[in-house]
Amino acid sequence: MTRILVTGTQGQVARALSERGGEIVALGRPELDLAADADFTPLFAPLAPDLIVNAAAYTAVDKAESEPDLAFAVNERGAGRVAKAAAALGVPVIQLSTDYVFAGGLDRPLVETDPTGPAGVYAASKLAGERAVAAATADHVILRTAWVYAPYGANFLRTMLRLASTRDEIGVVADQFGAPTSALDIAEAVLRVAEAMRADPGKRGVYHFAAAGGPVSWADFAEEIFRQSAARGGPAARVKRIATSDYPTPAKRPAWSLLDCGKFRQGFQWTPPDWHDGVATVMDRLAEGGKWA
Numbered sequence: 001m002t003r004i005l006v007t008g009t010q011g012q013v014a015r016a017l018s019e020r021g022g023e024i025v026a027l028g029r030p031e032l033d034l035a036a037d038a039d040f041t042p043l044f045a046p047l048a049p050d051l052i053v054n055a056a057a058y059t060a061v062d063k064a065e066s067e068p069d070l071a072f073a074v075n076e077r078g079a080g081r082v083a084k085a086a087a088a089l090g091v092p093v094i095q096l097s098t099d100y101v102f103a104g105g106l107d108r109p110l111v112e113t114d115p116t117g118p119a120g121v122y123a124a125s126k127l128a129g130e131r132a133v134a135a136a137t138a139d140h141v142i143l144r145t146a147w148v149y150a151p152y153g154a155n156f157l158r159t160m161l162r163l164a165s166t167r168d169e170i171g172v173v174a175d176q177f178g179a180p181t182s183a184l185d186i187a188e189a190v191l192r193v194a195e196a197m198r199a200d201p202g203k204r205g206v207y208h209f210a211a212a213g214g215p216v217s218w219a220d221f222a223e224e225i226f227r228q229s230a231a232r233g234g235p236a237a238r239v240k241r242i243a244t245s246d247y248p249t250p251a252k253r254p255a256w257s258l259l260d261c262g263k264f265r266q267g268f269q270w271t272p273p274d275w276h277d278g279v280a281t282v283m284d285r286l287a288e289g290g291k292w293a
């Protein structure tokens with residue numbers, strides 16, 4: 001069995017990995033601060049990992065516009081330091097990255113070799129992180145994913161359910177397209193990548209992993225959340241489909257960031273689940289817990 005060290009303890013992907021059980025050790029703040037100017041090797045070494053997953057990141061897309069130094073410290077230099085420590089320990093690293101590295105100008109599913117063009121600070125810091133990881137060790141997989149949600153943590157699905165408990169109608173942008181991807185499915189993908197990396201040194205490089213069945217707009221996603229929530233007796237609201245220009249945010253987001261996952265499917269012999277199924281699994285968990293947001 002592979003002993004996996006995952007960074008971050010409360011993050012959506014870190015939690016989804018941790019709850020899978022097995023040989024997974026999560027390390028986060030205060031013990032591990034990715035913004036610290038430190039060598040992480042002595043911190044990681046006693047945990048004797050076979051592989052490291054860097055799931056921790058500065059993920060506040062809008063706040064990053066006013067905190068670029070912190071975003072780059074965590075997402076670029078921190079990711080690079082995690083990868084350096086992995087190299088020092090002689091183990092592979094899986095770096096989580098984002099569909100937001102793309103500019104959004106193409107309207108077909110995006111492949112790993114498509115030109116990047118991050119629109120905001122968060123996206124630029126994540127792309128810089130990909131480069132820092134690649135520079136630190138060849139023994140890496142960079143897994144770009146998208147629009148992450150889970151039964152816990154800060155995410156769009158939980159925000160919609162919370163707002164629906166106090167509002168009848170919610171304005172949601174209908175002109176940005178991607179694929180909402182459950183952290184539970186990302187955890188499965190990461191575990192499959194980890195096993196494949198252990199077995200085959202050829203499985204390295206950049207891969208896209210996102211739920212199937214897109215493109216989906218945020219408004220489509222919201223409508224499906226409320227349809228599935230209502231079916232389980234949870235909160236629901238009407239969705240007012242609005243334009244990005246009607247909902248100005250500090251960070252610009254790509255209008256199109258649908259990831260082509262063909263390389264992942266072929267490389268890891270697993271087809272990402274449909275996004276409706278991902279929503280259903282998370283809704284079942286919330287309904288079971290009886291706490292919607």
Ligand SMILES: NC(=O)c1ccc[n+]([C@@H]2O[C@H](COP(=O)([O-])OP(=O)(O)OC[C@H]3O[C@@H](n4cnc5c(N)ncnc54)[C@H](OP(=O)(O)O)[C@@H]3O)[C@@H](O)[C@H]2O)c1
Nearest residue numbers: 008010011012013033034035056057059096098145147148
């Ligand atoms: N969320 C999305 O929609 C999305 C989309 C595409 C890609 N991704 C990528 O997927 C990965 C996982 O995202 P996620 O949604 O699971 O993230 P998340 O839920 O926002 O959690 C981020 C985690 O990073 C940790 N963290 C932040 N700053 C840190 C620091 N200075 N030192 C150590 N830990 C720090 C947080 O720790 P605390 O618990 O202490 O706050 C938290 O555990 C990230 O690489 C992200 O960029 C996310």
